[in-house]
Structure formats: structure tokens, C-alpha cells
Amino acid sequence: MSEETTPESLPLSGVTVVDLTQVIAGPFGTMNLGDLGAEVIKVEAVGRGDRSRGIQPTPAYFDTINRNKRSIEVDLKTEDGQQIVRELVADADVFVESTKPGRVESFNLAYEDLREVNDSIIYCSISGFGSDSPYENLPAWDTLVQAMSGIMSVTGEEGGQPLWSGLPSGDLITSMYTTQSILAALYARERGDIDSEWIEVPMLDAAISWLSARAGHTFGTDEPFPRLGTRHPTIAPFGLFSCRDENIVIAAGTQSLWTDFCAVLEREDLLADERFETMHDRSQHPEVLTEIIEAELASASADVWVDRLQAADIPAGPIHDTKSIWADEHVVRRNLKRTMEREGRDDAEVIDHPVHFSSLQTHLGTPPEELGESTDGLLARYGYDEAEIERLREQGVVGTGDDA
Amino acid sequence: MSEETTPESLPLSGVTVVDLTQVIAGPFGTMNLGDLGAEVIKVEAVGRGDRSRGIQPTPAYFDTINRNKRSIEVDLKTEDGQQIVRELVADADVFVESTKPGRVESFNLAYEDLREVNDSIIYCSISGFGSDSPYENLPAWDTLVQAMSGIMSVTGEEGGQPLWSGLPSGDLITSMYTTQSILAALYARERGDIDSEWIEVPMLDAAISWLSARAGHTFGTDEPFPRLGTRHPTIAPFGLFSCRDENIVIAAGTQSLWTDFCAVLEREDLLADERFETMHDRSQHPEVLTEIIEAELASASADVWVDRLQAADIPAGPIHDTKSIWADEHVVRRNLKRTMEREGRDDAEVIDHPVHFSSLQTHLGTPPEELGESTDGLLARYGYDEAEIERLREQGVVGTGDDA
Numbered sequence: 001m002s003e004e005t006t007p008e009s010l011p012l013s014g015v016t017v018v019d020l021t022q023v024i025a026g027p028f029g030t031m032n033l034g035d036l037g038a039e040v041i042k043v044e045a046v047g048r049g050d051r052s053r054g055i056q057p058t059p060a061y062f063d064t065i066n067r068n069k070r071s072i073e074v075d076l077k078t079e080d081g082q083q084i085v086r087e088l089v090a091d092a093d094v095f096v097e098s099t100k101p102g103r104v105e106s107f108n109l110a111y112e113d114l115r116e117v118n119d120s121i122i123y124c125s126i127s128g129f130g131s132d133s134p135y136e137n138l139p140a141w142d143t144l145v146q147a148m149s150g151i152m153s154v155t156g157e158e159g160g161q162p163l164w165s166g167l168p169s170g171d172l173i174t175s176m177y178t179t180q181s182i183l184a185a186l187y188a189r190e191r192g193d194i195d196s197e198w199i200e201v202p203m204l205d206a207a208i209s210w211l212s213a214r215a216g217h218t219f220g221t222d223e224p225f226p227r228l229g230t231r232h233p234t235i236a237p238f239g240l241f242s243c244r245d246e247n248i249v250i251a252a253g254t255q256s257l258w259t260d261f262c263a264v265l266e267r268e269d270l271l272a273d274e275r276f277e278t279m280h281d282r283s284q285h286p287e288v289l290t291e292i293i294e295a296e297l298a299s300a301s302a303d304v305w306v307d308r309l310q311a312a313d314i315p316a317g318p319i320h321d322t323k324s325i326w327a328d329e330h331v332v333r334r335n336l337k338r339t340m341e342r343e344g345r346d347d348a349e350v351i352d353h354p355v356h357f358s359s360l361q362t363h364l365g366t367p368p369e370e371l372g373e374s375t376d377g378l379l380a381r382y383g384y385d386e387a388e389i390e391r392l393r394e395q396g397v398v399g400t401g402d403d404a
Numbered sequence: 405m406s407e408e409t410t411p412e413s414l415p416l417s418g419v420t421v422v423d424l425t426q427v428i429a430g431p432f433g434t435m436n437l438g439d440l441g442a443e444v445i446k447v448e449a450v451g452r453g454d455r456s457r458g459i460q461p462t463p464a465y466f467d468t469i470n471r472n473k474r475s476i477e478v479d480l481k482t483e484d485g486q487q488i489v490r491e492l493v494a495d496a497d498v499f500v501e502s503t504k505p506g507r508v509e510s511f512n513l514a515y516e517d518l519r520e521v522n523d524s525i526i527y528c529s530i531s532g533f534g535s536d537s538p539y540e541n542l543p544a545w546d547t548l549v550q551a552m553s554g555i556m557s558v559t560g561e562e563g564g565q566p567l568w569s570g571l572p573s574g575d576l577i578t579s580m581y582t583t584q585s586i587l588a589a590l591y592a593r594e595r596g597d598i599d600s601e602w603i604e605v606p607m608l609d610a611a612i613s614w615l616s617a618r619a620g621h622t623f624g625t626d627e628p629f630p631r632l633g634t635r636h637p638t639i640a641p642f643g644l645f646s647c648r649d650e651n652i653v654i655a656a657g658t659q660s661l662w663t664d665f666c667a668v669l670e671r672e673d674l675l676a677d678e679r680f681e682t683m684h685d686r687s688q689h690p691e692v693l694t695e696i697i698e699a700e701l702a703s704a705s706a707d708v709w710v711d712r713l714q715a716a717d718i719p720a721g722p723i724h725d726t727k728s729i730w731a732d733e734h735v736v737r738r739n740l741k742r743t744m745e746r747e748g749r750d751d752a753e754v755i756d757h758p759v760h761f762s763s764l765q766t767h768l769g770t771p772p773e774e775l776g777e778s779t780d781g782l783l784a785r786y787g788y789d790e791a792e793i794e795r796l797r798e799q800g801v802v803g804t805g806d807d808a
Contacts, residue, residue, distance in 0.1 A: 008597045011588035024617055036588050056638065057624025064620040111762075130760070134733045139661075141719045143634070143642070147653035148732070152634075153725035154570030155559060161644060161651065162723050164634050165569040166558030172614055176580035181759045183587035184415035184440050188764055190594045193412045198762035205758035208729065208740055210576055212468040212755055213428055215726045219468065219753040220461025224725035230547070230556075230568050234460065239547065240565060247565065249551035257543075315545045319566050321557035321628035322619045325612065328552070329538045336612055349623040351616055354609035355585045356534070358515075358602035360592055 009361040010037025015186065018043060018088045019069065020109070021098040022050040024142070024171035025203060026126050027065045029178035030096055034068025035353040035362045041088055041378065042069040042369075046399040049073065049371035063348040063368040067340060072379075073372030073399030076107040080397040085109060087382050090117040094182055098126035101136055111198045122185045122197045126178055130202035140203045145170030149207035154214050156227040173210050174203045236282040237261065240319070242294050246302040250293075251315040255279065260312045265296045340367035372399040413765040414441025419590065422447060422492045423473065424513070425502040426454040428546070428575035429607060430530050431469045433582030434500055438472025439757040439766045445492055445782065446473040446773075450803040453477065453775035467752040467772040471744060476783075477776030477803030480511040484801040489513060491786050494521040498586055502530035505540055515602045526589045526601045530582055534606035544607045549574030553611035558618050560631040577614050578607045640686040641665065644723070646698050650706040654697075655719040659683065664716045669700045744771035776803040 015038040019030045027042075027050065034040045044050055049071070055061045072088075075081040086109075089095055095114055097104055104110050104125075111123045125131075128140020138144070143164060146152045151169055152162040178201050185197040214225040230239035235253045252261040258279070262270045270276050270292070275285045282289055297305055302318060309316035320328060326337050340348045353362040375398050379389050392398045419442040423434045431446075431454065438444045448454055453475070459465045476492075479485040490513075493499050499518055501508055508514050508529075515527045529535075532544020542548070547568060550556045555573055556566040582605050589601040618629040634643035639657045656665040662683070666674045674680050674696070679689045686693055701709055706722060713720035724732060730741050744752045757766040779802050783793050796802045 011592040011597070013597075028616065032584065057621060060624030061617060061620035064616040064623065129734060130738065132737065134737065135714065135721075137717055138714055138721075139655075139717065139719045141655040141657060143636075143655050144653055144719045144721050147644075147723045148721045148729075148734075150724045150726050150729045151571060152653070152723050156567065156570070157561070157564070160561070162634075163560065163567070164632070165571065165573070166560070166618075166631070167555060167569065167573070167614055168617055169569070169571070169573065172577075173580075176577075176584065177759050180436065180580065180584050180587060181761070183584060183591060185761070185764060187587060187591045187594060188415040190591060193415070193417075194763050197764055200760040202738075202758060202760075204734065205738065205740060205756075208735065209755050209758045210571055211726055211729075212432065213465060213572055214570075215755060216465035216468040217461060218726040218730075220464030222727070224727040227570070228568070230566075232547075240551075249548055249556070251543075251545040251547050253545060310539065310542055313541055313543065315543045315548045317539075317542075317548050317552045319551045319556050320554045322554050322615055322622040323626070323628040325552075325554045325615075330533060330552075330608065331612065333536065333538065334534070334606075334609060336609060351613050351619060352609075354606060354613045355581050356604040356606075357585070357589070359598050360589060360601055 009359065010363060011360050012036040012038040012186075015039070015094065016041065016092040017094040017096060018085065018092045019096050020104075021096055021126060023052045024065060024168050025174040026096055026098040026178065027052070028172055028175035029126075031065055031068060032175065032179040033094070033182065034365070037363065038094070040069040041092070041374075042066070042071045043076070043085055043088075044071055044073050044371055046073050046075045046396060053371060059368070060349065064350055066368040067348070067350050068363075068365050069369065070366065070374035070378060071369040071372055072375045075397050076109070078395070078397045080392060080395070082108050084379070084382075084398070086114070086117045088378070089114050089121060091382075092118065092121065093186065094122045094124065096124045096126065096178065096182070100139075101127065101131075115196055118196075120189065120196050122182060122189065122199070124178060124182055124199040124201065126174060126201045126203070128203050130200055130205065133202070135204070140170075142168040142170040145203045145207050149204055150211050150214070151207060154225050154227060157229045158227060158231065160227065162227065169210075170203055170207045174201055174206045177201050177206045231286060232283075234283050235279065236286045236289055237293055241290065241297055243297045243302040243305050244300055247319055248302045248306055249317055249319055250309065253315070257314055258282070261309070261314055264308050264312050264314065265293070267292075267296060338364055340364055342367045345370070375399060413763065414767060415764050416441040419443070419498065420445065420496040421498040421500060422489065422496045423500050424489075424508075425500055425530060427456045428469060428572050429578040430500055430502040430582065431456070432576055432579035433530075435469055435472060436579065436583040436757075437498070437586065438769070441767065442498070444473040445496070445778075446470070446475045447480070447489055447492075448475055448477050448775055450477050450479045450800060457775060463772070464753065468754055470772040471752070471754055472767070472769050473773065474770065474778035474782060475773040475776055476779045479801050480513070482799070482801045484796060484799070486512050488783070488786075488802070490518070490521045492782070493518050493525060495786075496522065496525065497590065498526045498528065500528045500530065500582065500586070504543075505531065505535075519600055522600075524593065524600050526586060526593065526603070528582060528586055528603040528605065530578060530605045530607070532607050534604055534609065537606070539608070544574075546572040546574040549607045549611050553608055554615050554618070555611060558629050558631060561633045562631060562635065564631065566631065573614075574607055574611045578605055578610045581605050581610045635690065636687075638687050639683065640690045640693055641697055645694065645701055647701045647706040647709050648704055651723055652706045652710055653721055653723055654713065657719070661718055662686070665713070665718055668712050668716050668718065669697070671696070671700060742768055744768055746771045749774070779803060
């Protein structure tokens with residue numbers, strides 16, 4: 001988490017990733033690789049770039065998922081543009097793409113093409129449904145993946161309609177499998193078990209794998225897992241409760257937590273109430289129990305109740321939103337929101353990598369770049385002289401850095 | 405994905421993980437390591453085991469997150485029990501734990517303790533809030549992490565209360581960072597950059613990192629990201645729509661998708677309607693647009709409309725639940741639900757690992773075991789003879805395999 005890193009302290013130091021992904025699924029995964037020390041070269045379409053550069057609010061949305069990447073602006077429909085990427089890949093370890101089916105082939109950037117220039121490349125394809133699916137050509141929007149994977153079906157009020165999980169879960173689950181699978185392949189290559197590798201990460205399959213615990217309900221009962229709002233089928237008190245001003249969450253999920261909870265409420269009389277004797281009893285009377293609890297919680301504010309409950313080590317806390325969370329004592333102490341300074345531009349606000357190591361480190365190295373910010377620098381590093389760069393720019397093979 | 409693996413084809417072949425985690429966050433992460441070829445030795449409390457062995461429906465719930473693990477039943481409050489784990493760790497590569505603060509120290513299984521028996525151990529601690537938090541002693545239930553991280557705040561109906569994301573997201577996000585961080589450390593160790601390593605994965609921080617795209621809204625506007633049900637703030641038509649029988653999801657998120665969508669509806673007249681001319685126009689009139697669309701969708705069933713829309717490559721699909729999904733054509737073709745046979749027990753139903761490799765493989769090796777199923781086998785492998793095992797069992801140091 002420290003900014004002071006030595007090359008050896010970054011697990012992926014010296015690893016180069018050529019990144020032909022956009023929006024969230026690919027970029028969040030390659031950001032993880034960058035946080036771990038890889039150099040990520042983000043290849044973007046001339047004049048347009050990653051579609052998420054246009055998602056409101058700009059550039060804040062894009063900035064949160066694109067640190068630690070160098071942006072190069074290349075027209076992959078041109079032979080010269082394809083040649084640039086082949087040269088990047090020749091020196092790289094990993095290539096990641098999330099283009100539409102058939103697109104990398106049309107760019108001459110398929111696995112077989114890139115193996116010709118780099119026989120130890122790890123090539124990762126992110127797609128909606130993989131290469132052997134009835135839905136192969138269907139654009140895999142996150143909301144569609146949430147619907148088709150079952151994620152929406154378990155999200156929502158009891159008796160209400162299925163809802164989004166709020167986070168772009170279909171995308172982010174895919175990101176994590178992308179990072180994980182690339183790391184596994186790098187490890188196998190380092191051990192000498194493989195030369196190069198091709199990896200397919202299908203969004204729908206990735207999302208379905210996360211159903212595991214919920215699908216266990218179906219595998220055991222042959223019933224779909226229900227939507228429960230914030231309730232738990234067999235634990236009470238559990239979920240959202242109103243205090244005088246705001247809601248809080250309480251999860252008094254064991255018998256001893258129930259005893260402690262009644263003590264904090266100064267309602268030890270409830271311990272003698274037959275309706276609430278065992279967890280099973282309590283879960284059979286959730287409505288009357290909630291009514292009794294909320295009558296007590298109405299006497300003070302959410303802040304006060306959270307303090308009292310947490311002081312007794314009862315799992316309870318505020319329901320933060322994406323603004324209030326940054327003032328939380330834990331979040332402030334651990335410095336989770338970071339500002340990355342940029343010369344000549346507004347600073348970027350980002351969320352720090354969450355994992356701590358002892359001798360290894362993660363880093364916030366390069367702030368999110370503007371479209372094509374590193375085009376010239378990268379071309380120069382790969383041997384292009386100024387005249388060549390000028391020619392490529394005039395012919396539209398590389399961008400001018402101006403967003404269209 | 406194939407069952408026929410050679411040692412070299414599993415990226416983590418030869419890697420041994422000693423696993424002192426339970427419920428979801430740790431076990432889903434170590435299952436990932438097992439899928440990738442690691443041998444995972446699951447250390448469970450005598451007579452009780454992983455708490456999730458008791459979560460209904462049993463054993464289906466537990467089975468979905470505990471394949472590829474060997475169960476050994478050990479009382480860590482005894483010196484002999486601690487010695488057994490030290491011997492396992494002496495030969496292992498990775499140790500993962502998710503016990504309460506102070507617990508591993510009381511078991512003499514802290515990082516410093518285990519480095520004495522294995523100076524190349526990668527030691528991963530999963531906790532709710534990490535070791536430097538005002539909430540350090542608070543039990544980190546998934547629902548609490550969802551509340552405190554902001555995940556609940558973006559989940560729910562417009563104007564309604566915050567809801568769970570349905571999946572145990574706080575746990576599963578933690579799982580993925582656990583797998584990823586261990587892989588990064590294994591890679592660094594293989595390159596010779598580190599000897600041993602200590603890793604801290606805090607659930608709350610992990611969950612907060614997933615806010616990235618949503619927090620971008622706040623960083624750019626200073627406003628919390630709203631709850632939107634299934635609506636999108638700037639895209640229409642988008643979300644859940646009712647057909648004659650059931651709901652489907654449609655995401656016509658570009659101008660050309662809108663044109664194609666109107667063609668499928670046979671309502672090209674809408675293209676000339678001023679209210680719907682641009683994406684911005686359509687997103688300003690979501691209610692009247694939904695009314696018009698649902699009037700058309702009422703003429704046929706969800707199945708029919710999904711076929712028609714998908715045939716035109718429009719992102720649209722069914723809203724599967726945790727039961728209906730297993731009959732989906734894609735899920736069947738890719739064989740995502742698998743049955744693992746067990747001798748003398750009912751088979752286990754599991755969801756396959758979602759990622760495909762070319763030369764590397766993942767596997768479904770060992771089916772989920774009963775509590776302590778491998779106790780004797782593992783003790784024998786580590787040099788305990790029958791008399792010693794008998795003594796340990798009589799003294800309650802290792803279990804009898806009977807669930808209490």
C-alpha cells in the first residue's frame with residue numbers, strides 16, 4: 001500500500017500486459033495486474049478510446065478503473081497499427097482482449113498471430129459467453145449477465161421483482177477471474193510447465209460460478225433461492241432496522257449474540273419470552289420481533305445505536321452510501337480513498353488496492369492517463385523515430401490525443 | 405475443464421494449502437486454488453467442523469464450496485493438535501486462516517510460529533477489517549460488510565430501502581482477492597523475489613474496492629450513486645420488461661440497437677417519434693416508452709421475445725432463478741452443473757470452474773468430504789502410526805468423523 005516501492009517488492013515487476021479491453025470487465029482486471037506491479041499498455045481506438053471515457057461523470061468514472069496504465073491510441077484497422085501492437089506484444093508477457101467475436105482475427109491479433117511474434121505470450125480472451133455458446137454473438141451487457149446468471153433472481157424485496165445487484169457484478173466477477181487466471185498462467189510459465197497459453201474467461205460462466213452457495217439451496221431442496229430483501233430465512237434478528245433518524249444493519253446470528261443484543265437494548269425480559277427462545281423461534285416471528293426492536297431503537301440515533309452495539313461486539317453498522325463511506329473512521333484510518341496527482345490536469349480520485357503484504361507491495365503508480373497520453377513515449381521506446389511517428393499520425397494510424 | 409489431467413497441466417500441481425477457514429470467504433478462495441490444482445488440507449474443529457456444514461440444506465450448501473479439499477479433524481486447543489498442523493505446514497506452501505482476532509496466536513499458529521517450521525510459507529489472514537481498524541473485534545458477517553461498504557446502498561428499488569445484493573458479495577469478493585494475492589505471492593516466490601510472505605485480506609476493504617465504478621459517480625458529482633431498481637440513468641430502453649407470461653431483460657444501449665429493437669417490435673414508427681429520437685430523449689421518457697414496449701411484448705411469451713431479440717443480436721434474455729438456469733441451453737451445452745460421485749454417500753452437485761485454458765487445465769478432483777474423512781490418511785502420510793492415531797483419537801485430539 002506504500003508509495004515507496006522497490007522493483008522486487010512488486011509481485012509483477014517486469015511483467016508487461018498489452019490491454020485491448022474496455023469499460024469494466026477487462027479494465028478492472030488489468031488494473032489489478034497494474035496494482036501488483038505489471039506495466040499495462042492500454043491500446044485504445046483513435047479519437048474514441050475506451051468507451052468508458054465517455055461515461056458520466058467524465059473523467060471520474062474512467063479514472064476509478066484505469067490507474068497504472070499507459071494509453072496508446074492506435075487504429076487497428078490499419079496494417080501499420082496492427083504492426084505496432086505486434087511489436088508491443090513481442091516484448092510483452094500478457095495480451096488481454098474483450099473485443100467482439102471475430103474482431104481480433106480481423107485485426108490479425110488472434111492467438112495464433114501473436115504466438116508468431118512471441119512464443120511465450122499468455123493470451124486472455126474475455127467474452128460474454130465464450131466460443132461455444134448459442135449466445136456467442138450476443139453483446140454481453142452486465143445487466144444481461146446478471147439476469148441470465150441468476151444474480152438478479154436473488155436480489156429484491158420479498159414478493160417484489162428481481163433487481164440489479166447494484167454493483168456491475170457480472171463485469172467485476174469476470175475481472176477477478178481474469179486476474180486470477182493470468183496469474184496462474186504466469187506461475188505455470190515461470191515453473192516451466194507451459195510455453196504460451198490461451199485463456200477464455202466467459203462472463204456468464206464466471207457469474208454463474210458465484211451462485212455456488214445460493215444454488216446449494218436448489219441442489220438440496222429443488223426450489224429456487226428466494227428474494228428476501230434484507231431478511232434471512234433462518235436467522236433473526238437480522239437485516240435492516242430503523243433508528244430514530246436512519247437505518248442500520250444488525251446480524252445477531254447466534255444465541256449468545258441474541259443475549260448480548262437484549263442486554264444492549266436493556267430488554268433482558270425478551271430472553272424469557274417463549275416466542276424468542278431459540279433462533280428457530282425468533283425466525284418464526286420476525287415481524288413482531290422487528291416491531292419490538294424498532295420501538296427501542298426509536299429512542300436514539302443510528303450513530304448512538306451503532307456505537308452501543310459495536311461496543312458489545314454485536315455485528316451492527318451503518319448503511320453507507322458511495323458518499324458517506326469516505327468519512328467512515330475505518331476508511332479514513334486506512335486511507336482507502338486516494339488522490340493521484342496529475343500534471344496539468346485535475347487530480348484523479350481512486351480507491352486503493354485492498355490487500356496488504358509484508359514484504360511484497362502493491363502500488364498506485366501511474367495516474368489514469370488521457371487518451372493517447374503515452375503514444376509518443378511508447379513508440380519511441382519501441383524504436384520509432386520522430387519522422388515515423390509524424391507519418392503515422394498524419395495517416396491516422398496513431399491518434400492526436402484529442403477525444404472525438 | 406476436462407477430468408483427464410496430467411500433473412503439469414494443473415497450474416498449481418504440487419502446491420499444498422493448509423486451510424483454516426470456514427463458511428464462504430475463505431473456502432470459496434481455497435476452492436479456487438484447488439480447482440487450479442493445489443492440494444487443499446481443510447483443518448476442521450473436532451466434532452463440529454466448518455460452520456457451513458450445518459447450514460441448510462445440508463450437505464448441499466457445504467458441497468458447493470468445498471470440493472478439492474481433504475478434511476482433517478483436529479482440536480487446535482491441544483498441543484498435539486497444534487503439532488499436527490505445524491507438521492502439515494512444514495511441508496506446505498500456503499496457510500490460510502479466517503479465525504477471530506487473537507485466535508491463531510492462542511493456537512501457536514501465528515505467522516512467526518509457522519515460519520519457524522517453514523521459512524518459505526505464504527501465510528494469508530482473512531479478517532473482517534484487518535489488524536488496524538476501529539472495528540477489529542467486530543464479527544464481519546457478509547450482510548454487515550454489504551451495509552458498511554456501500555454495496556447495499558446501490559441495491560434496491562428507486563425510492564425504496566437499501567437491499568442485499570442477494571449473493572454473499574462481501575464474502576465472495578474477499579475470496580477472489582484471497583486467491584489472487586496468494587497466486588501473486590507464489591509467483592514472486594517462484595521468481596526468487598521473496599522467501600515467505602504474510603498477506604492480509606480485509607473483507608470491508610475488499611468490498612469497498614468493488615465500488616470503483618459507482619464511486620466514480622460520487623467523485624465526479626459529490627452525490628451518492630442512487631438506487632435504480634433495474635433502470636439505467638442515461639440509457640433507455642433498459643432493464644426489466646413484462647411479456648405475456650414472464651419478465652425479460654432488455655439493454656438496447658446504443659442508437660443502432662434502438663433501431664434494431666424497433667424493427668423486431670415492428671414499430672419502426674417509433675424511430676420518427678420526437679420523444680425517442682436520441683438516447684437522451686428516450687432516457688427522459690422512460691415510463692411512456694416502457695408502456696409502449698410492454699403493450700407490444702404482451703402479444704407473446706418471454707421465450708418468443710427472447711428468441712426474436714437475440715436473433716437480431718439485441719442484448720436481451722430471460723431472468724433465470726437458481727433452478728431454471730440449469731436448463732438454459734448455454735449452461736447445458738457447457739456442462740456447468742456437474743455431479744461428483746462419492747462412494748457410500750449421495751453424489752455432490754457443484755458448479756464447474758468457469759475459466760478455460762488451452763494447455764493448462766482446472767479440475768474437479770476430490771468430491772466434498774465428510775468431516776474428518778481424510779484424518780487417518782493424512783496422519784499416516786505424515787508419519788503417524790496406527791497406535792499414535794488411536795491415542796490421539798482417544799484423547800480427543802483428532803475427531804471420530806461423527807458430526808456432533
